[in-house]
Amino acid sequence: MASRDVVAYRSPLTTALHVAAGLFVAVYLAWTILPIFIMFVSSFKDLLEAFKLPAVGDWGGVLVFFDFTPTAKHYFNLFGQLNFATYFRNSLAAALGSAVVSVVLGSMCAYALSRIDFRGKKDLFFWIISTRMAPVVAVMVPLYAIFRNLELVGTLPGLILAYTTFNLPFAIWILKGFFDNVPYAIEEAQMCDGATRLQAFRSILPLVAPGIGAFLVLCVLFAWNDFLFASIIGSGGAKTLPVATRELVQPQNIQWGSIMAAGVVTTLPMMLLGLLIRRYLVTGLTMGAVRE
């Protein structure tokens, strides 16, 4: 704030407020990071060590948390005995497949929508966005019935198609905003130079490429993190990481070490991708309503 220099004046009250603000942020950070940190550390603990807790009220005993010998056996267990390499591949194929399908079809549609006007365009738009907003469970009831008839339940193509129900409308909606910002004059000039319509469309793609890339990543993220579709539509032949992790919870024997390791395996790639597209995150998560 430019004028802060002029009125900056430290009363005891403002100092107290600043200290309180700093404290609040510190506590919030601890609260945000702790679950992730505990997941990460516990994935390297032996089961007995992971269950060690200080006595109730023994605040000094917190250090017990760090009292362990690191072991990677849960990771070996996941990829050795529990077949997680396959589930990882399934997750990747389903997420990437639906993201590519959505972004390719979506960018064509978004481009056309941004270039012409026609009657009922607003209604078409509303239909597209309401498809994205529809509750997953509600969509799944009829989708399950249809897929069962088509024998798509438990297959990767079925899962990709299911993910496309929320990724395609997302891609159309958000990419239209991007094409709206590209002046038509560029294509017009291209076509004057003898480019065909398709070449003209291709010529503006580099301009929107960063956005398209970011939203492709976001589509991957949405699909990767899904559990409901995967548990019903993908069950059987197309088990993904979240479903496989959830299945480690068994009534008699909960393999916490493996669950935490699987959590790290599932979460880490998405956190890295999230950092990669940090700039587009707000736009993507608010369906383009808010931009940074």
Add this chain to the structure above:
Amino acid sequence: MAARTGGRFDLGRAATADAAAAVLPVRHVAGVRTIDYAPARLNPQPSRSYYFWMMAPAIVVLAAISLYPFFWLVWMSLHNVEVGAGPDTFVGFANFERLFTRDRKFWNGWSLLLQYSAMCLSLQIVLGVLLAVILNGSRYEKILVTVILMPMMMAPVIAGLVWYYLYNSTFGWYHWLLQSAGILGETSIVGSTSTAMLGLVIVDVWQWTPLITLITLAGMKRVPRDQLEANMVDGAGELRNFFAIVLPNLYPFLLIAILLRFMDNFRFIDVALTLTGGGPADATNILPVYLFDVSFQYFKLGRGAAIALTLLLVTILLGMLLVRLFEGPQSRRADMGSEG
């Protein structure tokens, strides 16, 4: 930006002429410089059918996976559909009648869903806005925001499992913390009917408060500077500035955040399914969880479809409200000029 009126492209013509002149052959006929050009090729505009063909694949796919299932949903809601229980029979509005008159869990589900959303949102708004106000313009804003948005990247079901571990009454660290602080007894927070809902709310607040912070921060960058300065010249302090100018400017952003989170609470039930599965004794049986149970535990798809339709209807109403707001805060779409 192409300024368009009535679906025709006006701006850009000047630029086109320049571009054309640059590439067209220049000849000198009898000392006079002439330019060959083919008028028919200037200012080309692809036919409308070309654009419709580009739209077609996406629209067809989307119709196949959303419109077609929607009609199925309506059809199913009027029938008695049960997996592995013989042919589907037409029952008229019996499914709905049962929901509205006899199904206590249906109304309980709605009321719990509203309670759950209200608790989550009020906590998230308070924490999120407070955090944004503190972080805005601070030296460490960028790095801190990057750290706090980490939980959003986690798959909800993984978040549910991690918190299940933390809440565990024999080896969960958070349970130990709450117990040591004298807040909880022996039972886990998700194990008793009075606190289970709170357990779910805490996870949602943990995971999604950063979204509110991000949206608020984006909104705060757009608060008109001159208004703030004018107010300060009038002798307002930072606190009064915040309530008189910053907050009113944030309302549209917060409304968007609230609607988005509200709809997400309809969409995602991963955490509830993992942590409580609707229990204990239906204390957390919010409507989408109930719908999941009816459809995929008891496989009564007809009744499930009826519940799904009511859920869909409310979502669509909320969606209409949201789309209205899209034109609001930044008038971003308004200056595109294409949607009259």
